[in-house]
Amino acid sequence: MLHAEKLAKRVISGERTLTILHDLSLSVAAGESVAILGKSGAGKSTLLGLLAGLDTPSDGELTLFGHALSRLDEDGRAALRAGRVGFVFQNFQLLPTLSALENVLLPLELSPRAGETRTAQQWLERVGLGERTSHQPKQLSGGEQQRVAIARAFVTDPELVFADEPTGNLDPDTGAQIIDLLFTLNKEAGTTLILVTHDHALARRCDRCLRLTNGQLVPFEPAPANSGEGDE
């Protein structure tokens, strides 16, 4: 599904070159769920951007769905994602002038299929928002907005879903509901899930946990539920 070999990412800040990731290798099998934890500024979002083909590494090789991303330009990488990759973001990334239904429809409109409106409606029903399809994001709570975003991520039946701090902007109770929803849908759809989080409770739900530290990924066992250590 996804294979990264000796990835590195360096950025130039003023006269200094900052190394965010180096010698990073990762393999994710189809249907697997992987949590990537790390402190703020550790480079989690940078890594997510690289793995999803939104950004290019300074060094190393990345293969997604059997295609070497280094051989594809930005449009080629976008075409590879179309309909096969879903995203859930910390700040939901819903378009404010669109209704819940229209937001869910958006990825379907780029790779149209028959009955797309019905499909989008069904996904909103699955996330518990069947009665709120015409509501705009500002009329929805944070939890409801993230439900819309989850419906949007799954609506194309993707093979791979990337989630960037999906509970980061939610209160603990709402966050727990969103986690349940995300993993339930993921299990039902058999999707591969790569999520970046601070939240140990969320990480514990994944098949595998990795910690990003000093630019590299290391296996990690999140704190048990009753240990009192909830966040990175």
Added chain:
Amino acid sequence: MSDINWRLAARSLKRDLRAADVRALFVALVLAVAASTMIAFFLDRLERGLERQAGQMLGGDLVLEQRDPFPEELRNTLEQAGFTLSDQVDLVSMISQGERFQPASLKAVDDVYPHYGVSHVGRGNGVEQIVSGPPAGEAWADPRLAELIEIEIGDRVQVGQMELTISGIIEREADQSAGFGNFNPRLMLNTADLEATGLVQPGSRIEFELLAAGPPAALEQVQGLLAQLRRDGVDVRDVRVDRPQLGNALQRAESYLGLAGLAAVLLAGVAVAMSTRRYVERHLDTAALLRCFGASQYQLVTIFSLQLIGLAFMASLIGALLGLVGQAVLLWLLTSFLPMRLPPPGIMPLWLGIFTALAVLVGFAGPMLLRIKQVSALKVLRRELDPLPPAAWLVVGWPASYLAACCGSIQAASL
């Protein structure tokens, strides 16, 4: 172009009409189009009205005059170019009624006369508006001639070797062309009677006129022929050339109204630029999301361009309708200052409306739209990753070039 892009652009436009910036953009475009089409409609009608009036004064769109009859070959050429021809003969001769003699300016017209306008002719029981000349065997006299030789309707006058019956007193001729004979009072007769009068003799002081009516394209087509005729000594009067006073007035009106229209378009352009800026800022997130979901750079540019072109077309139609209403109001306000009734509005200003909307959009919004093309998909994770604003030279230089081009065209039109 893919159906997906068309469909996505149409859907996006429909959804976007809820947004304040798109509504502001739409209103600004409508105002730009309304202002420019209102003035264009008005000027178009004024120009065509003035041209028609000039044609009426000349007696045709093209008038040829010489001392000899015009050859058949020339007539054929003009007819093939699209002109309708009318013959007219002017001469000065003595006319009499009983013992009273008076030199008169004779004007013989054929059955096609007049190309434009109507004659106002007294028939004894009031003035009639007549779209023809006198029939064969009859003549119309002007009031001065009637007074000088004391004639009334029904009297007979001697013209050369023929007697004609006075059937009308000319209050106003359909065409008001002034010839050498206009110092003398007018007598109008039919060309069919001319030969019988015996006045057309070798050496007679006669002017043969060929009056041609036709579209501007026909006039354009025979310009080479007219130049040759001028060189051959034929007096050629062209409706576009032989109306210097009307032409200058029109050009001044065009310049002033053109400047007013340009000012309105510029103000609307500033509003377009401001609302486009908000539109683009809002759509950077949309563009980044679409990139995430698999849209190519080309697809993004196509979708947003189609969306804005759609908006411009809708604004053009509504703006043109408003312009049409506006010019009617303008006309109503200026009715008392206009020397004539204007013809109905033409279709050309509508095209100008569409062109204006697109030009304002490209001129004022174009540079900012480039940002959408440059947006990175990574912006969904790092919101601060906005594409760089367009270069200052592009933001200022592009509309400035547009403004200079508009001013240049107005200046050229006024020369």
